[in-house]
Ligand code: FES
């Protein structure tokens with residue numbers, strides 16, 4: 001029975017196609033960590049509540065603990081390992097360092113991927129509850145309330161929120 005549930009899946013992760021043989025009940029999070037050894041993406045709650053497992057799927061934020069790997073087949077998955085380019089840290093990574101946006105660092109990969117997706121959402125004009133106009137489609141003005149609201153799916157048990165907000169604010173303002 002179990003063999004009937006296994007099959008090859010092509011995951012496109014950080015620009016490279018990776019073939020993995022999986023039980024089709026395996027989550028994207030476990031596929032990344034246990035099959036591809038991309039352990040930057042963290043497992044916190046495994047229930048969609050903490051955001052530690054956040055990655056980008058086709059550029060949009062996703063909790064990889066809630067997404068089956070087979071559902072991510074053929075889609076563009078970006079993990080924290082894919083943020084730096086050519087040995088240079090991403091601007092968000094530099095800003096997190098500059099503003100002490102972490103303590104233990106466990107939530108940080110998810111915070112970084114979430115911030116990257118959030119900045120794109122705000123630029124596209126997707127509204128948030130912190131905004132004045134939920135019908136607006138203009139790029140959002142990311143003040144601290146907006147940043148907190150839009151990043152509220154990513155918990156930090158170390159309480160490094162002040163640094164995280166400062167880092168995201170700096171990148172949002174270029
Ligand atoms: Fe996925 Fe917590 S591990 S949301």
Ligand code: FES
Nearest residue numbers: 103105156157158
């Ligand atoms: Fe420790 Fe966020 S830095 S959980």
